[in-house]
Amino acid sequence: MMNRVILLDKRPIGTPTLNDFKFIEEEKPTAKNGEILLKALFVSVDPYLRGRMSDAKSYVPPFELHKPISSGMIAEVIASENADFKVGSHVSGLLEWKEFQVSTGKGLNKVDGTKVGLSAYLGILGMTGLTAYLGLTEIGKPKEGETLVVSGAAGAVGSVVGQIGKVLGCRVVGLAGTDEKVEMLKKDFGYDEVINYKTTKDISKAIKNAAPNGVDVYFDNVGGEISDAVLANINNFARVPVCGAISLYNDTEIAKGPRLQPIIVKNSVLMQGFIVSNYAAKFPEAIQKMATWLKDGKLAHQETIVEGFDQIPQAFLDLFEGKNKGKMIVKI
Incomplete structure (x- = not known):
């Protein structure tokens, strides 16, 4: 089974276009000892990614040309050789724009979609x-x-x-x-x-x-x-x-x-x-406060959901046209 991947093919000048991205196929990976195999479910596209497309100094390194782009993602564990992650569980974290990928689990957070939709962890609870x-x-x-x-x-x-x-x-x-x-x-x-x-x-x-x-x-x-x-x-x-x-x-x-x-x-x-x-030490306190307000009905959240792995680049471009209401998310 093949695995689709989205690369940064060109560094944009001015407003990015679809020509700056490239779709390729590679062999679907398998989980080795200590690893988990992840299937992408929801992908976050955000304005700050535009800065990483340029080879300029910023608070995060630029994306490498001809390498996969990465952003916030919700994924399902579909195979596990890591005792800390069960098959069928869900995680959030910074992951590459791939349909399937392996991870050691480092930097990933387990999320529970039974009380709020999984996509909320890319938005109001993310x-x-x-x-x-x-x-x-x-x-x-x-x-x-x-x-x-x-x-x-x-x-x-x-x-x-x-x-x-x-x-x-x-x-x-x-x-x-x-x-x-x-x-x-x-x-x-x-x-x-x-x-x-x-x-x-x-x-x-x-x-x-x-x-x-x-x-x-x-x-x-x-x-x-x-x-x-x-x-x-x-x-x-x-x-x-x-x-x-x-x-x-x-x-x-x-x-x-x-x-x-x-x-x-x-x-x-x-x-x-x-x-x-800058405020990473305060994340747990902030998430708890936001979750309480959400549960109490004091907060609502709006999402613009675009469906399809192939639509990730276009969804990103649509941010600059103001086509999103609330969080722009791609559902795979």
Whole structure:
């Protein structure tokens, strides 16, 4: 039996295309002593993967050309030569884009799909939820009655950040790219106000109207002009967790914009970039808190499920077109 694999074939210039990926077939592996054979069930595609496609310095090494791409995945153990993993059990972890692969089990976490769907461990109970919770609480430090603004609010992280903000007593304002997403964020995720940045001519003015008392916490997922507009409405002693900058990832030149230092100094703003692994020691506490809120109905999670191993590259590309609501996941 053959095994399908997806490689990084070319380093993209600007926006990635399907031509940057290559499908190959190799012999299906078998588990040897101490190993387990895994079958891919769910694959996470995330904006940060774009950075790893370029040969540039970052917080993680770039993908190697002509080698398999990897991302978060849920897999089933279908053969085991490792006493710690039973056949039929499920694991999550960073795995290669292969239908089948072997592992020693190092770096994998056992997950239970009986109480929540397995895909939740790639989203609200996985890195997505951890990123939202830890970025907001460790850097944003929201207080009851404050105003929280979230860009990329309908995305995987943003949709969770807003809900946590509501649980913590904030007024929550989001930015999204379609009227459908605006309605979803208000109806399903409890956002107080949502701005469609694609149809709004003056975003800064719209934010001022939606946040009449100014912005105390800005959770930044997108960067660019949207963030410039939010920072124009920032309050004294505001906190800005910088999670991502998806609006800039495909730029081939460094964008110019407002100089941030005067805004930061004048308003005594804390602006801090982060990656979720900075807070690895707090993962168990965060997962427990998120699971409790999920069980109590205080959190909802939205997923965009695309089916088929062959659709992994296209699902990734669709992130940059804003075609996902919540977490983008490929079901194999």
